[in-house]
Amino acid sequence: MTKLAKAYEEEHPNISINLQYASSNDYATKLTTVLGGGGNIDGFGISSPPGLAEYVDKGVVLPLDDLISSTGADLSGIQGTLDTIKIDGNTYGLPYKTSSWVVYYNKDIFDAAGVAYPSDDWTWEDYYELAGKLTSGSGDSKIYGSLNFQPTSMWWRVPANTKGSTNPIDDTQLHDWMLAAQFCKSMSDAGYQPEYADMANDAGADYTGNFLQGKYAMFYTGDWEIEMLNTAIANGEGNVNYDVAAIPHYEGQPAQTIGAPGLMMVAKESKHPEETFDFIKFCTGAEGSKILLENDYFPAWQDDSTKQIYCENKTSPEHINYIVDQKIISQVPCDAQYNTAQNIVKEEVSLYLLGEQDLETTEANCKKRISEEVKK
Amino acid sequence: MSEKKVKVKAPAYIRHQRITAIWFLLPNIVGFVILNVYPLFRAGVLSFTNWDGFNKNDFVGFSNYVKLFQDSTFLISLGNTLLYTVATVPLAVFFGILMALLMNVKFRSIKIFRTIYFLPQVTSMIAIGLVWSLILANNGPVNQFLMWLGVHNPPKWISSTQWALVSVEIVSVWRSMGYNAIILLAGLQGVNTELYEAAKLDGANSWQRFIHITLPGISPTIFFVLVTQMISSCKVFDIIMAMTQGGPGRATNVLAYFVYQKSFTEYKFGYACSAAFILFGIIMLFTLIQFIGQKKWVNY
Numbered sequence: 304m305t306k307l308a309k310a311y312e313e314e315h316p317n318i319s320i321n322l323q324y325a326s327s328n329d330y331a332t333k334l335t336t337v338l339g340g341g342g343n344i345d346g347f348g349i350s351s352p353p354g355l356a357e358y359v360d361k362g363v364v365l366p367l368d369d370l371i372s373s374t375g376a377d378l379s380g381i382q383g384t385l386d387t388i389k390i391d392g393n394t395y396g397l398p399y400k401t402s403s404w405v406v407y408y409n410k411d412i413f414d415a416a417g418v419a420y421p422s423d424d425w426t427w428e429d430y431y432e433l434a435g436k437l438t439s440g441s442g443d444s445k446i447y448g449s450l451n452f453q454p455t456s457m458w459w460r461v462p463a464n465t466k467g468s469t470n471p472i473d474d475t476q477l478h479d480w481m482l483a484a485q486f487c488k489s490m491s492d493a494g495y496q497p498e499y500a501d502m503a504n505d506a507g508a509d510y511t512g513n514f515l516q517g518k519y520a521m522f523y524t525g526d527w528e529i530e531m532l533n534t535a536i537a538n539g540e541g542n543v544n545y546d547v548a549a550i551p552h553y554e555g556q557p558a559q560t561i562g563a564p565g566l567m568m569v570a571k572e573s574k575h576p577e578e579t580f581d582f583i584k585f586c587t588g589a590e591g592s593k594i595l596l597e598n599d600y601f602p603a604w605q606d607d608s609t610k611q612i613y614c615e616n617k618t619s620p621e622h623i624n625y626i627v628d629q630k631i632i633s634q635v636p637c638d639a640q641y642n643t644a645q646n647i648v649k650e651e652v653s654l655y656l657l658g659e660q661d662l663e664t665t666e667a668n669c670k671k672r673i674s675e676e677v678k679k
Numbered sequence: 680m681s682e683k684k685v686k687v688k689a690p691a692y693i694r695h696q697r698i699t700a701i702w703f704l705l706p707n708i709v710g711f712v713i714l715n716v717y718p719l720f721r722a723g724v725l726s727f728t729n730w731d732g733f734n735k736n737d738f739v740g741f742s743n744y745v746k747l748f749q750d751s752t753f754l755i756s757l758g759n760t761l762l763y764t765v766a767t768v769p770l771a772v773f774f775g776i777l778m779a780l781l782m783n784v785k786f787r788s789i790k791i792f793r794t795i796y797f798l799p800q801v802t803s804m805i806a807i808g809l810v811w812s813l814i815l816a817n818n819g820p821v822n823q824f825l826m827w828l829g830v831h832n833p834p835k836w837i838s839s840t841q842w843a844l845v846s847v848e849i850v851s852v853w854r855s856m857g858y859n860a861i862i863l864l865a866g867l868q869g870v871n872t873e874l875y876e877a878a879k880l881d882g883a884n885s886w887q888r889f890i891h892i893t894l895p896g897i898s899p900t901i902f903f904v905l906v907t908q909m910i911s912s913c914k915v916f917d918i919i920m921a922m923t924q925g926g927p928g929r930a931t932n933v934l935a936y937f938v939y940q941k942s943f944t945e946y947k948f949g950y951a952c953s954a955a956f957i958l959f960g961i962i963m964l965f966t967l968i969q970f971i972g973q974k975k976w977v978n979y
Contacts, residue, residue, distance in 0.1 A: 332943070335732045357946065361731065454838075455924065500838040501817045643945050654928040659840055676750065 307586050307594050318578055338363045338570065345573040346583060348399070350565045352388045352633055353641035355396045358568070360639040365569040366393045370580045380604035381587060384564050387633040396566035397587040398603035400595060402525040403626045404461065404560045405547040407532070412437055412446060412520040421548040423625065424558055427462050427486060430521070430551045434495040437520035448495040450510055450522040452487050452656070454502045457649055459487035459656070461523065464561045466553050470636040471648045472673055481666045484652045491656075499656040515541025523550055525562070526601050526626045533619060546620040549629055561634035564603055640677045647672045726953035731946050743953035753954060755929045756937040760958070763848060763933060764912040770852045771908050772901065775859025782860060783867045793864070796857035808921025811850045812837060840930035843923055847931055851918055855911070859904045866900025867893065898977045906969055913962045934958045
């Protein structure tokens with residue numbers, strides 16, 4: 304962000320940008336204090352669409368539609384993400400960075416099992432089958448075919464996300480989440496991945512370390528994992544011969560991946576809305592995206608040249624192009640109530656994954672609690 | 680003969696000293712009012728509003744309180760808080776007394792043991808949570824020991840709703856008993872040794888000496904430990920955050936965690952304030968009961 308501001312200031316000598324930082328733990332608190340206290344702030348960033356919806360709900364975000372049309376802003380590179388984060392048809396924030404999920408796999412385990420590497424067009428059923436073929440051994444030498452959950456996160460829901468089901472407040476989408484939970488449990492039950500209950504401590508959450516040690520053949524997560532794996536391998540913390548593949552999709556559904564966009568907004572009380580918007584446009588546009596790329600951020604702006612820059616000089620993993628070649632949709636909805644609802648589902652589904660509650664009860668409880676605690 | 684009450688003005692030098700004392704106390708009083716009394720008062724006012732940290736700030740009367748008692752998560756967290764308090768307070772105090780008695784002996788390296796027992800109190804809760812999660816893991820040392828003993832289905836500790844609260848309680852008792860023991864030890868060392876000698880001469884055995892001299896002697900300390908332990912048990916938060924985040928499901932959701940969730944993840948500050956006030960009320964009530972009850976058993 305410092306470099307973005309510097310580059311912008313160099314082009315616009317009459318503007319000076321005063322950046323304020325806060326650690327991610329304090330960020331919401333600090334922002335709440337500044338905005339709520341009528342502090343002097345022109346624009347701010349947020350790491351997720353539900354956050355945008357919350358601040359829009361609170362009436363502190365300036366709608367950007369007028370500024371977009373009056374300045375004739377070029378938004379072609381971020382249009383895809385932009386379409387999924389409108390609120391009541393209005394644009395309140397522009398995405399500057401995002402992420403892109405892929406499947407990471409250990410080539411050696413595939414070779415040892417004599418299984419072909421995944422193709423770019425495959426389904427969750429294929430994933431399940433492959434996980435079965437790749438599982439072997441027992442005890443300390445056990446190799447699991449897959450890992451698709453972490454006890455403290457909502458990772459298990461990702462298959463539903465790839466179908467566009469991101470919001471559990473909607474009953475149909477909630478049902479897709481339940482199917483994703485069932486998918487996760489079926490892999491544990493079949494022994495293709497560890498039991499949920501066995502991972503209920505922090506040591507179980509170190510999926511990168513375990514992948515490096517060759518304990519899992521496949522798992523899926525965002526583009527940031529490449530950096531983590533490559534750094535760890537360079538530091539000698541493990542050696543794994545890995546590659547990435549496109550994220551699977553459900554039968555009959557389009558192949559697309561998910562990402563969590565980070566957004567920039569103009570504060571409603573801003574004294575310089577035009578200038579602030581111009582800066583945001585710069586950061587989220589083609590020029591800003593290059594600066595972001597140079598600093599190992601994954602920009603939301605995607606065009607042929609950013610794709611090329613992203614893949615340039617990167618030899619590992621071999622198919623890194625999947626990161627930029629897949630269509631990216633937002634993993635989270637623009638709904639201020641999302642966090643509350645998500646937490647309810649997390650609590651209830653953890654009981655299902657632990658085997659303490661069946662799927663029907665879980666879905667019924669989620670619906671009941673969402674209607675009681677969220678929809679009012 | 681009736682006593683005559685006469686108002687005597689304090690001598691000038693005492694009055695002067697009082698004024699000096701007030702000046703010395705003033706920084707503390709100001710800090711207390713700004714940092715404790717005012718926030719408490721504000722929270723009380725907020726508990727009757729729907730404040731979301733921003734614009735919404737309407738007076739909603741008692742509706743937050745009414746809503747709380749229809750909120751299943753609140754009721755579960757209230758129940759868990761009570762269960763947790765009822766389990767941890769007696770155990771932490773009992774083991775505290777036991778440890779204090781063990782530490783109240785004179786041999787050279789006893790100070791090392793006192794330090795060791797006190798260590799959990801000065802260790803970061805995050806570290807404690809991590810280590811205990813490993814100890815209580817499904818195939819961790821505790822369960823391996825249980826299996827070695829012949830238990831076929833050892834409990835799934837923090838990954839089952841049945842045992843999660845118990846696990847947290849065990850860690851909590853382990854953590855606080857050392858602190859309680861140090862305070863009780865100070866009480867033990869204040870008991871007049873002449874009393875023991877006299878009792879020995881009268882033929883009292885060690886159990887009788889414990890019941891009739893030691894316990895009454897340290898009863899003010901026990902009372903202090905009981906009250907502070909009760910308050911900290913009601914307010915339990917850090918250990919939940921570090922070990923279970925209220926889970927699995929809502930099995931270890933406690934009031935303080937509920938307040939945290941409602942305020943800092945859902946931004947329902949008004950609602951959270953009313954839950955915090957109910958917690959405050961419960962602690963006040965328990966403390967009052969203890970203060971009334973102490974007249975019967977505490978010897979000053």
